[in-house]
Amino acid sequence: MSAGHCTTCPYCGVGCGVTLERRADGALAVSGDAQHPANQGRLCVKGSALGETLDLAGRLLHPQIDGRRAGWDEALEQVAQRFGQVIEQHGPQAVAFYASGQLLTEDYYVANKLMKGFIGAANIDTNSRLCMASAVVGYKRAFGGDAVPCSYQDIELADLVILTGSNTAWAHPVVYQRLVKARQQRPQMRVVVIDPRETATCDIADLHLALRPGSDAALFNGALHWLARHDGLDRRFLRRHAEGAEATLASAAQWPPERVAEFCRLPMAAVTAFFDLLSEADNWLTLYSMGINQSSSGADKCNAIINLHLAGGRIGKAGCGPFSITGQPNAMGGREVGGLANQLAAHMGFSASDTDRVRRFWQAPHIARQPGLNAVELFQAIASGQVKAVWIMGTNPAVSLPDADAVRQALKRCPLVVVSEVMAATDTAELAHIRLPALAWGEKEGSVTNSERCISRQRAFLPAPGEARADWWILSQVAQRMGHGAAFAYRHPAEIFAEHAALSGFENQGTRAFDISGLATLTPAQWYRMAPVQWPVNAQHPAGCRRLFADGRFFHADGKARLLPIAPQLPKNAPSAAYPLVLNTGRIRDQWHTMTRTGKAARLMRHLSEPFCEIHPQDAAPLGIDHRCLVRLDTPHGWMLARAQINPGQQRGSLFAPMHWNGQFTAQGRVDSLIPPVVDPDSGQPESKHAPVRVSRWRTAWQAEIFLRAEAPAPAGIYWSRVTQEGATHYIMAGASPVDDWRRWLLRHFPADELTLQTAQLAQHGFHAIGWLQGRVALAFYVGRGAPELERSSILQAFEQPPAPGAPRLALLAGRGAADRPAAGATICSCFGVGEKRIIAAIAEGCHSAAALGERLQCGTNCGSCLPELKKLIQQHASRRVA
DSSP, rough: OOOOEEEOOOSSTTOOOEEEEEEETEEEEEOTTTTTTTTTTTOOHHHHGGGOOOOTTBOSSSSSEEEOOOOHHHHHHHHHHHHHHHHHHHGGGGGEEEEEETTHHHHHHHHHHHIIIOOOOEEEEEEEHHHHHHHHHHHHHHHHOOOOOTTTTTHHHOEEEEEESSHHHHSSSSHHHHHHHHHHOOOOOOOEESSSOGGGGGGGOOOEEOOOTTTHHHHHHHHHHHHHHHOOOHHHHHHHHEEEEHHHHHTTTOOOOHHHHHHHHHHHHHHHHHHHHHHHOOOOOEEEEEHHHTTTTTHHHHHHHHHHHEEETTTSTTTTTTEOOSSSHHHHHHHHHHTTTOSSSSSSSSSSSHHHHHHHTTTTTOOOOSSSOOOHHHHHHHHHOOOEEEEEEEEOOHSSSSHHHHHHHHHHHOSEEEESBBSOOOGGGGOOSSEBBOOTTTTEEEEEEESSEEEEOOOOSSSTTTOOOOOHHHHHHHHHHHGGGGGGSSHHHHHHHHHHHHHTTTTOOOOOOOOGGGGGGGOOHHHOOOOOSSSSSSSSOTTTHHHHHHHHSSSSSSEHHHHHOOOOOOOOOOSSSSSSSEEEEEESOOOOTSTTGGGGGGGGGGSSSOEEEEHHHHHHGGGGGTTOOOEEEEETEEEEEEEEEOOSSSSEEEEEEEOOOOOTTTTOOOOOGSOOBBOTTEEEEEEEEBEEEEEEEEEOOOEEEESSSSSSOOTTTTTEEEEESSEEEEEEEEEEOSOHHHHHHHHSSOOOTSSEEEEEETTTEEEEEEEEETTEEEEEEEEESSSOOOOHHHHHHHHHHHHTTHHHHHHTTTTTTOSOOOOSSSSTTTTEEEEEHHHHHHHHHOOHHHHHHHHHOTSSSSSSSHHHHHHHHHHOOOOOOOO
16 A cells, blocks of 8 residues: 555544555545544544545536636636626625535635625625534633533543433444443443434433423523532632623522423433432533534523533533534634634624724725624525625535525525535536536645644645636635735645634734634644644643633633523424424434535445435324335425334424435435524524424335436436445336336336346236346336335346346346345445344344444444444344343
8 A cells, every 4th residue: 555644534523534545456545543633543434435435426627607618717707707796786795605614724714804804794604504603602602702612532531421412423423432432441421312312322321311302401401400409519610710600590490300391391200310410420521513503592502501511610621511513524613714604703703803903914904894694694685685696615505504495596596606616516506607616525735623623634635636626726816806816815725824823813812712823833844744733722832722711711801701591492483283293304324414425425325325204103103104105294495205214212293304315316305495494593503403394195106216227317207316326326216196107117217228128017016127238237127016125235236247047037136136145134334334134134143242243244343333223133133132
């Protein structure tokens, strides 16, 4: 192998270090960086599959104007001129940028500087608004600055770890496995999971509180009151280092355990058990994520958590703190440079003094002096015509924003939509007038900041493909053409980082949390080699700082923290007779955001291959919904189709559907088209966890799967989901209208004219066909009244190695493997491609522990994300239960 490259994973906010080495055959070997403090060598399955997403298929490689290929000079001139014309005619408030946590800090910095400093409006927001804006408000209100006080090391040092609003096992797998390992090493550690759903994260829980959706603040208020009654407060800390304790404790006193149990719909014994664990533990760490933040009262929920830590004095110490774990690799970096519309730069706001300070530093005569439009407001302003030009960078709002169909319509009507993208075909890029090809992970240089404030380098190890360019370069070139050349004459991203670092320390004197001025003098060579470091990095902390507030000093003017009285509120959208259930959206284990990258990796599509909807058995039965049937979900904003999963771990009255699928991978499967644009009034973060919804069985006349050697679009007017496979095009399909002649239907919709078809007509309108071309399998088609039961891995194997005539070909026609090949079943372990049937067979042969299964089949031995599922299969199929 060649010498390795060290970089940082582009997925979640854990910020794992990645090492890549070139094999002799040219392939890239991906592994965790054992020296990186965030992951210490471990990677999840998404990170492990990064090498499988680096091909150029589907990439945007050249600028495009109104659908035609253009050169960079023309494209940049067009962007500058068209934005300039809108500003001249309608003022700077008529233009906007919408950025992404996928941008590197250097890219983000230039975008923010151009919009707020030189265009003169603050209309730059980011998809990070959708994941952590409430956490920002909570920290700023409590601490006087957006400062996450914790470190991942605190996971190992805590006596009690509280996971709330986070399916950590799937959304942040490396953090979860770090917790699992810490628990093994310290069996006295206790873990509480607070989540309406029973998720994979509950596998480690000593206590799972399946509370009423949206009632979290009441639980934390009650915990605060319990500590006050049971001598659990740190009165000395409150006297010396906090304000607002008296009013906050008086407010919390309205929440005795009995009221908490009733409001949260929890057993009284479970409530008091949680409170007792808090009282008994020396150190607590609370990890919280989207289930807290994505709420119409998300900021208040964050402050209810922080109140508890402040009142108990569990902050600034090892194993303690309120720890928001972010969803994107550079959500924190975006916060640092002012990527949110209500921030300026370097954690400064829009006070007169901050605005003047940034103006002088940037020498920006037209600096914005008030906050801009946040994400939801921004696209509503596009719809109303208030914003007439928008530049979208590295994100897919036509899929990811609430009321996504309205977002799509707004972009269709917008006079100018510019998109900087990696992929040529996304739901959003297809609506753009100008498309600009951006560099992807592995091709670009810059830095990112993870959830624990650790700044790491993303390094390029691949050449720039086609005419793709770095986002910072694209932005700087447009800025120069708009007349701001002197301020954007950057030649290298290290120059941008140095300016960003210098601004963080400019006139700071310890008054602002974010300060990396100690990195402002790095040369390009030093920046390139920069090791991971937690900010602040300054004269006081030249090597960084692992844990904040150890000295009890906060960033409010008086140096004290603030406790805030919290009045718990249930979500604003209540179910009704027309929409009686509640829809919760979120992430799954093997996919990322809108699948632009992970959708390219075949093994990441095998665990869950199409949109699904989890529903409790007692909700499903009256509606005639069976496991794996197709269902339709409706809200006043939109509708979608999904595969039903009957799950007793899903709370009654609630549904769960994943956020990832888009128009490139499924028909009518974008869950955010159902979500109303309700936001937290303080943070602007959408309520994505509580949409009133109606669900019904979607009556199908047929369901089918097709595998093709050739590329082909899915037929119009039916349900379909595309499943990425190696060497084949694969669709799962269903239709509401009967088909009389399946052979004719097949020939009409797919390239099968030149094939020799081997067919079988089955009972109940079933039809199977294998298409042969020169002795090779070119098509495999299976249709029936319900979803076909297929051995997919065997079918795919037939495309590589044609089965012999006779029984093997008949088995393929039946959708099975040869008799001498045991069926694999649905994929459980994506890392090693281990299927459910192989696991069950191993359990029957005596593998009655996850360790035994790992030794036999390798499953569970890499990222560990499948371990909860392995344990469930053991419980279901072992002749004796082994802990």
